[in-house]
Amino acid sequence: MLAYGYRKFGGPAVFETLTQPTLTPTANQIVVDTLAVNLNDEDRIERLGTNADVPLPMIPGHDVVGRVSAVGSAVTDVALDTIVAAHTEHTYAEQVCLNADRAVPVPDGLTPTQAVSVITPGITAYKAVRYFADVQANQTVIVKGAAGGVGTMAVQLAQRMGAHVIAVASQQHADEMAALGVQQFVAYDHHNPAHVLADQGDVVINVALNGVDGKADLAMAKFDATIASVATRLPATSKSIRFRSIHETNAISDQAALQMLFKLLATDQLITQIGYQLPFTLDGFIQGHTLLDEPHDGRIVIEK
Missing domain, CATH: 3.40.50.720 (NAD(P)-binding Rossmann-like Domain)
Known part of the structure; x- marks a missing residue:
């Protein structure tokens, strides 16, 4: 599979295509084929090398919506072909592997772009x-x-x-x-x-x-x-x-928050502002991070 990341810190031009092996889930994991990724300021900060703990090479990204393509042997409540969203890691890739309990089904009325834009x-x-x-x-x-x-x-x-x-x-x-x-x-x-x-x-x-x-x-x-x-x-x-x-906390789980956000979004009780929809290519990620480095309005979504 193809992924997009970097081997050194710096500006958007550090991004390159990284060929990765096809992912195989462990017993409690699922694999999703990526449909949309949301870009966040945290991604930009990691790319700049502000956080010394970021390992290289790095496939960044925290927000993903995708179609379930494989499930682990112990997963019984997530069906193949379900479209799910998650706040996880290494989402700038054609496939993402994550624990099944982190995934939240996307309601039928929402597009992957809408759903992914509200995650972080x-x-x-x-x-x-x-x-x-x-x-x-x-x-x-x-x-x-x-x-x-x-x-x-x-x-x-x-x-x-x-x-x-x-x-x-x-x-x-x-x-x-x-x-x-x-x-x-x-x-x-x-x-x-x-x-x-x-x-x-x-x-x-x-x-x-x-x-x-x-x-x-x-x-x-x-x-x-x-x-x-x-x-x-x-x-x-x-x-x-x-x-x-305000910091990361499990006092309210990410999954509980996403379920409520999707319910509000699907019933027009919440508005998401998407400013840019870019292609799921190397150029798309470079352009997206160029926008992240500048003042911009609305979410930046990379989509297939």
Whole structure:
């Protein structure tokens, strides 16, 4: 089979075609023939060599939708030819092997491209809203980084929880936020959200790049608010803040999160924003990572 990866760290041009043996599942595994892959910022960070633990050569990728082509001897609940999605590893390949219990069936009403586009951003947002922030009905929830992949999901999920959602993003995303039904929008490039939203948030969810500007999060939060952020810490404060750093957790399983996300997506209760659909070729992956390195709108999906 063909896979796409790199033998050295660097820019998108490090990608090459890597010929791999056909995959054979162990007793508890399945093999899927890849239909679509979602590109994430984590893939870009790995490619740049920021994480010294990434082994070389590397076949990257974490999000996949594919058709089950082989099942292990102990797998009884996954049928051949079922289309499934998973958050796993080494997905930039024509085949992906994974533990059967990581796979989630894709509803008939969803295309592989739609389904794969919500895997990482949707799982992250779902856990941020439901577990880390513990959003409740009638709370005022401020989402910073609201126009990003995770942010747009967090906005919609918090709204479904019955929260009053305030979105913070750049002015160019004002119409997009309005289309999501956001009740209040603050453009950080026109106004200072820390001043406009001072002491208003019962919950502040910061999914902007690296959880930037914790001081603004504190300024926007009420005295006893919850702040859930992709940052690892907050500046010192006199407020009685419950701070939760958003990270990988099994408190809610990826599979449970995906099942709910697919249900909402299939019933038009959740919108996914796909910006680019590229071919499942070496050029497609290079182009996709070139886009990852630049400001871009919408998910980048590689599809067959």
